[in-house]
Amino acid sequence: MAAVSRLSDFHTAPFIGAVKDEWQLFSDRSEDYTLGPPIGFGSSSIVYHATYHPKGSQDTPIPCALKVLDLDKLPPGSLRLLQRETQLMSLSKHPNVLRVRGSWMNGHKLHIALRLMNAGSAADVMNYAWPGGMEEDVVRCILKQALEGLNYLHVNGFIHRDIKAANLLIDDDGTVLLGDLGVAAPLIEEDHSYVNEASKASRAVIFDLDSEPAPRRSRVGKRRSFVGTPCWMAPELVSGIQYDSSADIWSFGITALELAQGRAPRSREPFRTLLSHIVEAAPPTLDRDGGVHKYSRAFKETVESCLVKDPSLRPTAAQLLQTPFFRNAKKGSHLVGAILRMHLFLSLTSCPDSL
Structure with missing residues (x-):
């Protein structure tokens, strides 16, 4: 202890x-x-x-x-x-x-x-204010701050391994923090992971891919452990091959779709079907016009750059931060205003007598 x-x-x-x-x-x-x-x-x-x-x-x-x-x-x-x-x-x-x-x-x-993060997670905010998906400016504001935190972990040699809306925490001032670092890991060495059987695609799981225990191995920049939450997992992680911080970038792209669509792609698929689709099917894409809100071409292209099957072709967190899409993101105060406006709208629509 x-x-x-x-x-x-x-x-x-x-x-x-x-x-x-x-x-x-x-x-x-x-x-x-x-x-x-x-x-x-x-x-x-x-x-x-x-x-x-x-x-x-x-x-x-x-x-x-x-x-x-x-x-x-x-x-x-x-x-x-x-x-x-x-x-x-x-x-x-x-x-x-x-x-x-x-x-x-x-x-x-x-x-x-x-x-104390008073607004809860991005998933909480989305569920009560934007169940069909968030407006682009709100999504971008949340993702920009999450990306800053993710870049900080990556440049210091860590992978988060469970990026999703439920792990992006929001405070009253619009600050977004990366939380739930329970499966974050250093990239400087491979270690054993720990078995946690799970049947739901929304639950974080950790499986050991080695059939027998082995000594700790020095392996700079790569890991093999099957860790994370299935819907957000990168194909290389599901396949059991070595992966690095680019696996977080895939999860970041899935999170962007989650915030825009109200749920992660393939979140309603059975567990084993989901895993095979992640590896074998084409990456999910952003429907710019088919949801509650309309989204820009730049947003769609940003998501697509993250959801490339070849990890070496994905941008780093630092590179994403330099794109016009994220450089032009609004500050956290915009997030506060957007949430308050949505609260007011929901309260008025649920109580029409107050109009």
Whole structure:
């Protein structure tokens, strides 16, 4: 258990592109927090709305999220994944990557304090405000910030491996953070993954592709583990061949389609059919005119550049950020305004007597 609580042991070298953290770190003392109501549930964890009370009597209490994990309920082999996630989140200093603000053990339960992302995930926002898909400016605003965080991970030698709308967290100020780094991994070495049988295409899965345990192997820039959420997985990952950060770019392209269409392509297909289609069928494309909103040719071309079967032909996150499509993305404040406008529209249409 001590290994879990020492979050700073994971990565000692400074991160490339790290910036000064504008959000203060909290404490690692349970007595500095007041627990509120639960706001999220997992198989072995509960996320609570909480309040952090700084030591100074004049300091204003800070609302936060507190993730409480019961380590006794974790599936076999997943403790190491948990260590990786919390350690990476504790050291990442980027405005678009979720960071651990404090952590401590209480018996067999690990408590992790995080910034409270009041708007929920991009998937949450889409489901209640844009169930048929988001407007292009909103999609681009979300994706640009996610891409900044993804580029930060990539230049520091990590792959996220589970990019999707549910893992893009949005705050009241329009900030988008990459969350759920539980299956993120370094590209400097291959390791064993951990079996987590899953039957639903929307659930993240991790399978070991090696039939027998083998020693850790040095393999710069490539991995083989079958990791992620099936609908968003890159073909090379599904095929069991070596992959690198370009697999995240494929998932990023699928996420763009998810935000534009209201759901990921092939999300309603059976699990095994889905996997074969990812490998064998043509990549999905953006229907510019067939949905709720109309989309630009530049958006369609951006998605297509990400969803190329040959990983070597996909752009990097850095290259995508330099395209006019993302350079011209609006700031987070636009996202705030768009969400508020949609809230107002929905409230008025659901209560016509208020007009």
